[in-house]
Structures are given as structure tokens and as C-alpha cells.
Amino acid sequence: MSVLIDREKCIGCGLCVKDCPNACLTMNEGRACVNDGACIQCGHCYAVCPGNAVSMPGLNCTDEPVRAMSELDSDTLLSAMRSRRTIRQFTDQPVEEEKLIKILQAGRYCPTGGNSQTVEFTILGSRQAEAEQICVDLFRTGQKIAAPFAEFLQRINITDHFFFKGAPLVIVVSARSAVDGALASSYMEIMAESLGLGVLYSGFFRSCASFSAKLRKLIHLAPGKQVVTCMVIGYPAVKYQRIAPRKEMQVKVL
Ligand SMILES: Cc1cc2nc3c(=O)[nH]c(=O)nc-3n(C[C@H](O)[C@H](O)[C@H](O)COP(=O)(O)O)c2cc1C
Numbered sequence: 001m002s003v004l005i006d007r008e009k010c011i012g013c014g015l016c017v018k019d020c021p022n023a024c025l026t027m028n029e030g031r032a033c034v035n036d037g038a039c040i041q042c043g044h045c046y047a048v049c050p051g052n053a054v055s056m057p058g059l060n061c062t063d064e065p066v067r068a069m070s071e072l073d074s075d076t077l078l079s080a081m082r083s084r085r086t087i088r089q090f091t092d093q094p095v096e097e098e099k100l101i102k103i104l105q106a107g108r109y110c111p112t113g114g115n116s117q118t119v120e121f122t123i124l125g126s127r128q129a130e131a132e133q134i135c136v137d138l139f140r141t142g143q144k145i146a147a148p149f150a151e152f153l154q155r156i157n158i159t160d161h162f163f164f165k166g167a168p169l170v171i172v173v174s175a176r177s178a179v180d181g182a183l184a185s186s187y188m189e190i191m192a193e194s195l196g197l198g199v200l201y202s203g204f205f206r207s208c209a210s211f212s213a214k215l216r217k218l219i220h221l222a223p224g225k226q227v228v229t230c231m232v233i234g235y236p237a238v239k240y241q242r243i244a245p246r247k248e249m250q251v252k253v254l
Contacts, residue, residue, distance in 0.1 A: 001034060001036055001057070002036060002039050002041050002056060002057070002058075003024070003025075003034045003036070003039060003041075003045055003046070003054060003055075003056055004034070004054070004055045004056070004057065005031070005032050005033065005034060005045075005053055005054055006053045006054075006055070007031050007053075008053075009051045009052060009053035010031045010032050010051060010053040011050065011051045011053070012027070012030040012031055012032070013050060013051075014027055014032070015048045015049065015050065016032050016044070016045035016048055016049055016054060017032055019044045019045065019048050020044060020045055021040070021042060021044065022037070022038040022039060022040060023038075024036060024037055024038060024039045025045060032045075032053075040114055040115040041056065041059065041115060042115045043056060043059070046061060047066070080193070080194075081190070082243050083240070083243055084189070084190075084193050085198075085240050085244065086198075086199070086200055086201070087198025087199060087200055087234075087236045087238065088165055088200055088238075089165065089236065089237040089238045090165055090166055090167040090168070090198065090232075090234035090235060090236065090237055091234065091235045091236070091237045092166060092168065092234075093168070093234070093235045094168045094169075095168055095169040095197060095233060095234060095235075099192075099195045099197065100123075100169065102191055102195060103171070103188045103191050103192050103195070103197075103233070104121055104171075104188070105191075106187040106188050106190070106191035107119060107121060107173070107184040107185070107187055107188040108184075109187070110180075110183045110184045110186075110187040111183060112175075112177070112180040112183075112184075113177055113179065113180055116176065116177065116180065118175050118176040118177065118180065118225070119173060119174070119175040119180050119181050119184045119228075120173070120174045120175065120222065120225060121171050121172075121173060122171065122172040122173075122174065122219050122220065123169070123170070123171055124170040124171075124172065124219070127218055127219075128164065128170050130218060131170070131205075131215060131218055131219065132160070132161070132162075132163050132164050133160075134208065134212055134214055134215045134218065135162075135163045135204065135205055135208040135212075135215070136158060136159075136160060136162055136163065138208050138211060138212055138215075139158050139162065139204070139208070140158050143156065143158060162204075163202055163204060163205055163208075163232075164202070164232050165200065165232060166234075167200070167232045167233060167234035168233075168234045169232075169233040169234060170202075170230065170231065170232050170233070171188070171230075171231045171233065172205070172209075172219050172227055172229075172230050172231075173185050173188075173227075173228050173229045173230070173231060174219075174221055174222070174225040174226060174227050174228060175225060175226070175228050176224055176225055176226075178226065178228050180228075181226075181228025181229060182228055182229065185201070185228065185229040185231060188231060189201075189231070192231075192233055196235065197233055197234065197235060197236075198233070198234065198235065198236035198238075199231055199232065199233050200231075200232040200233075201229050201230065201231060201232075202229075202230040202231075202232050203230075205227075205230035206227050206228075206229065206230055209221070209227040209230075210227070
């Protein structure tokens with residue numbers, strides 16, 4: 001059983017039955033009952049229960065109170081989201097462990113399709129320089145081969161820090177579903193920004209991972225998972241004065 005209901009504590013309100021996405025709960029003699037079946041362990045029954053009558057063995061049920069996003073000031077939030085920039089210049093100040101943990105927690109709590117939670121976070125750590133070298137070698141080789149056919153490639157200077165820009169922290173986000181991995185990354189980016197850090201998504205690293213078996217081996221990419229993003233993180237060595245412009249919003253109202 002992935003969900004247990006304490007019949008002593010259950011007050012028979014039915015809130016868990018109503019909120020279960022897969023109809024795994026029913027009312028029986030004034031108490032909620034579990035018919036496990038299609039349970040995806042989303043934890044809504046646990047989270048919604050006013051009597052704390054639900055437990056989920058094997059998961060960390062902390063009884064931590066909720067704090068709604070609506071408590072945040074939406075104007076401040078929107079302004080901060082619009083002010084966020086991709087950072088490509090970093091100081092060498094390391095990222096504190098407590099900040100790293102907050103970034104990972106943000107990624108962990110994002111929604112995943114079917115609550116699959118297959119998103120994995122790989123911190124390059126002691127292998128960061130080695131991983132960057134593999135990417136640099138790959139791109140330099142590619143440049144030699146392709147430059148005669150594409151003049152702009154000749155102008156790109158692939159320095160030794162072309163991929164990670166001297167940033168102290170790199171997290172590779174991999175998942176079975178690209179959507180899940182991308183959503184987790186976005187949560188993590190917002191958290192990193194709120195901690196005074198800057199983020200670069202290295203799409204170039206992602207390309208390298210799809211070409212290089214050596215790189216996939218180095219990051220221990222699990223079978224069935226793909227590199228969704230590579231998040232290059234550190235303290236920004238650049239400050240922006242105004243919000244960057246955007247193209248016209250594309251909205252359809254049908
Ligand atoms: C999936 C993805 C991959 C990206 N890859 C790179 C990259 O390899 N190198 C780079 O300099 N910027 C990369 N970027 C950053 C984009 O160029 C940047 O988001 C865009 O220019 C808009 O700038 P802004 O993020 O400051 O608003 C990437 C962004 C995303 C979302």
C-alpha cells in the first residue's frame with residue numbers, strides 16, 4: 001500500500017477522496033479507504049487531510065505547513081522574472097552548500113508528468129574540468145571540419161572555458177521526459193536567481209552529450225534518460241541596468 005489511512009484520525013470529511021486525481025480513494029462507513037490501483041503517489045491526500053490521518057510509507061512525510069505562492073507579491077515576482085538574464089560572466093566565488101541545496105529542492109518539487117519524478121541532477125564537481133575539456137575538444141574538431149563551409153564558425157573562439165565560463169557550479173539535469181527536466185530546470189533557475197546567483201543554460205553542452213559517449217559515461221547518464229539541460233551557475237560578474245526587450249507576445253484568443 002502506498003497510502004495508509006489512520007481510521008482513528010480520519011474525520012470522514014472526504015476531502016482526500018475529492019482531490020485524488022485517479023479515484024484511488026472512496027468513502028466507506030464514514031471513513032476514507034484506499035483502493036491503491038492507479039495511485040501515482042502524488043501526495044494530495046496527505047497534503048489535504050485536516051486530521052493528518054494519511055501516511056505514505058517510504059516517502060518523507062514531514063508535516064511541514066504550506067506557504068502559498070500567493071503570499072509573494074506578484075508585481076515584485078513579475079518584475080524579477082522580467083529582469084532575469086542569462087549570465088555568461090561569473091566571479092570565482094563558490095556557491096554555498098545551503099544555496100545549492102535550495103536549488104536542488106526547487107527542482108525536486110516541480111511537477112512531473114504522472115508524478116514520475118525521474119528528473120536527476122548531476123553536479124559535475126570534481127569532474128567539471130574534464131567534462132569541459134571533452135566539450136572543447138569536440139567543438140574544436142567540429143569547427144575544423146565545418147569551418148570551410150560556414151564562415152561564421154571560423155570567427156568563434158573556442159577558449160578552454162567556452163562552455164562553463166569559469167563558473168564554480170554546473171548541474172546537468174537529465175530525465176526520461178524532456179518536459180519534466182525543463183520544468184525542473186526553470187524552477188531551479190528562479191531559485192538560483194533569488195539567491196543572488198546567475199544561470200547559463202548551456203545548449204552547447206547538451207549537443208556535446210548527444211554526440212559524445214565519453215561525456216555520457218563521465219556523467220553516468222542512466223539508460224533511458226536524456227540530458228535535458230546543463231545549468232552553469234555562479235555569482236554574476238555583470239550587472240544589467242534595464243530589462244531586455246522582447247518580441248511581440250504571440251497570444252491567440254479563440
Ligand atoms: C535551452 C537553452 C539553451 C541555451 N544555450 C545557450 C548556450 O549554449 N550558450 C549561450 O551563450 N546561451 C545559451 N542560452 C541562452 C539564450 O541565448 C538566452 O536565453 C537568450 O539569448 C535570451 O537572453 P536572456 O536569457 O538573458 O533573456 C540557452 C537558453 C536556453 C533556454
